[in-house]
Amino acid sequence: MTMSEEDVQQKLRDLFSDDRLGVQSTLNPDTIVAGARRRRRRRQLIQTTSGMAAAIVMVGSGLAVFSIHTKDNGAVISADQLSMGQTATSPVPPGPGTSAPPVSPPVAPSSQASVPPPSSAADGTVKPPKSTAATKPPAQGKVTTGALLTSAGFGKLRLGMSESEAEATAGPLRAKEVRGGCTYGYAEGSAVPGPTSVSLTEAQGITVINPAGTVHTPEGIGVGSTEADILAAYPGSTKDGSAYIAPAGAVSAYRIFVANDGSAVSILLTSLNQDCQFS
Incomplete structure (x- = not known):
């Protein structure tokens, strides 16, 4: 009690x-x-x-x-901040006896374009990375030496001329020879830029014009041209033994003979679909 x-x-x-x-x-x-x-x-x-x-x-x-961690950037908010109305993004220094929460390092983006690093020159300037795109091939070298051999003929001598027309233009054919259905001869004089041999038939007239000297075509192909030059000038060319057959006109073609190293050594003009030899 x-x-x-x-x-x-x-x-x-x-x-x-x-x-x-x-x-x-x-x-x-x-x-x-x-x-x-x-x-x-x-x-x-x-x-x-x-x-x-x-x-x-x-x-x-x-x-x-007591603290609050935001999900976005790891910011810490203490309870006294909430009571004072402070924003959630303000970082709060740790109090005595407490350790600051670990902050995760920013994650680098995983998808980045692979770009070769720029190189620095001796003077400190930065050079752009070299392009991996295919370089443009050098321009073909055009040959202009020698007489001009066109897709129609050589000088005044033309493919398709009959024997009489050819002799009226360039004079009598020299060393004329008939073998089978073809007639072979040799023309020279002011009508042609230089001596040339011809082949002709009675039905087709002149089918082959084969200059003896150095010639070049209007496309810049001549003695010394490379195989790459020939294919660039005449994309439709085909190889026949030691010569390229390059389309020259609707009924004619160049026959470009090449050496073992691939350089052109001689050129003649021929009609398509003919059977005479290249005399």
Whole structure:
């Protein structure tokens, strides 16, 4: 049973007034009770203060531990910031006794164009990377030396001329010879740029014009031209033994003879679909 302060005071008065003590106590019961009351209030105050301090420490610890991590950039927001209305993107330095949360390094994009690194010159200038595109082949060398042999003929001598027309133009054919259905001869003079041999038939007239000297075509193919030059000038050319047959006109073609190294050594003009030899 808990006694009130009045009961305690009364008990103390009765105790100190008891004659059996044999002495007159100098202690005042009111004074004792008042001192006890002060001590009890002091203990209550200490207990209250201790509880409040513990609560503050716990709250402070909770604030230091409690944090929010954003999913985007790892920013940290403490609880006291939320109470003060601060934005979620402001970084907060770690408090005493706490370590800052680890921040993941930015991830480099995985899909990047593969580009060769630029090179630096001796003077410090940066050179662009070399292009891997195919380079354009050099332009073909055109030959202009010698007489001109066209797809129609040589000088005034033309493919398709009959024997009489050829002799009327260039004079009598020299060293004329008939073998089978073909007639072979040799023409020279002012009608032609240089001596040339011809082959002709009675039905087709002149079918082959074979100059003896150096000649070149209007497309710049002549003695010394390479196989690459020939194919570039006449893409439809075909190889026949040691010669390229290059289309020259609707009814004619060049027969370009090449050496073992692929360079042109001579050119003649021939009608298509003829059977005479290249004299």
